Amino acid sequence: MAEGYHLGRLGGTGYCRAGAGPALVLIHGVGMHAGFWAPQMAAFASRWDVVAYDTLGHGSSALPPQAPTLEDYAAQLLALLDGLGLARVSLVGHSMGALVALEFALAHPERVRAVVPMNAVYCRTP
Numbered sequence: 001m002a003e004g005y006h007l008g009r010l011g012g013t014g015y016c017r018a019g020a021g022p023a024l025v026l027i028h029g030v031g032m033h034a035g036f037w038a039p040q041m042a043a044f045a046s047r048w049d050v051v052a053y054d055t056l057g058h059g060s061s062a063l064p065p066q067a068p069t070l071e072d073y074a075a076q077l078l079a080l081l082d083g084l085g086l087a088r089v090s091l092v093g094h095s096m097g098a099l100v101a102l103e104f105a106l107a108h109p110e111r112v113r114a115v116v117p118m119n120a121v122y123c124r125t126p
Contacts, residue, residue, distance in 0.1 A: 004018055004019075004045065005017070005018045005041070006018065009060065010079075010080055010083040010084065011079050011080070011083060012061060012062045013053055013054065013061045013076060013079070013080050014033075014034065014053065014054040014059050014060030014061050015034060015051055015052065015053035015054070015080060015084075016034045016035070016037075016041065016051070016052050016053070017049070017050065017051045017084070018041050018042075018045040018050050019041075019044065019045030019046065019047070019048050019049050019050045020048075020049055021047050021048045021049050022048055022049065022090065022113070023048070023049045023051065023086045023088070023089040023090065024044055024048040024049065024050045024051070024089065024090050024092065025050075025051045025052075025053070025077070025081070025086075025089045025090070025091050025092070026040060026041070026050065026051070026052040026053075026092050026093075026097075027052075027053070027055065027077070027091065027092065027093040027094070027097030027098075027100050027101055028052070028054075028055065028058065028094055028095075028097050029093075029094045029095025029096045029097050029098075029119075030058075030095060030096045031058070032058065032094075033054050033058050033059030033060075034052035034053050034054050034059055035052075035059070036052075036094075037050075037052040040052075040092075049086075051080075051084065051086070051089075053077075053080055055073055055076065055096075055097070055100065056068045056072060056073060056076055061076075070099055070100065070103040071103065071107075073099075073100040073103065073104075074100060074103045074104040074107050074108075077100065077104050078104070078107075078108060078111075081111065087111065088110075088111055088112070088113055089111065089112065089113060090112070090113045090114040090115075090116070091104065091105065091112060091114070091115045091116065092115075092116040092118065093115070093116070093117055093118065093120070094118045094119055095118075095119050095120070095121055096121065097118075098117035098118055098119065098120035098121070099117075099120060099121065101115050101116075101117055102115060102117055102120070
């Protein structure tokens with residue numbers, strides 16, 4: 001990642017953070033990692049506090065002992081937001097990341113400003 005980016009780990013979750021402003025969280029799809037979002041982070045960091053993170057079993061985030069469910073992915077996101085002190089966020093999710101964003105928004109509507117699901121899949125079991 002480029003200069004001005006903060007790479008971190010929080011509770012076993014790897015993440016990248018850049019910029020300042022309203023919080024924008026980018027959630028990748030299956031087989032990808034936070035680095036997938038590097039071009040978008042560069043574009044949005046001038047106006048947003050952008051966070052991209054590695055979902056369970058991807059990039060630098062550990063895979064839990066049992067196959068994760070959408071609820072597990074949403075719980076991971078909740079723990080990350082709490083750890084980073086982000087009370088309310090906009091979510092952008094690609095593919096399975098879109099399902100995670102939607103699951104999180106349904107479970108925690110008070111924490112979500114907006115959801116942008118991109119290329120969401122239907123009835124996928126992670």
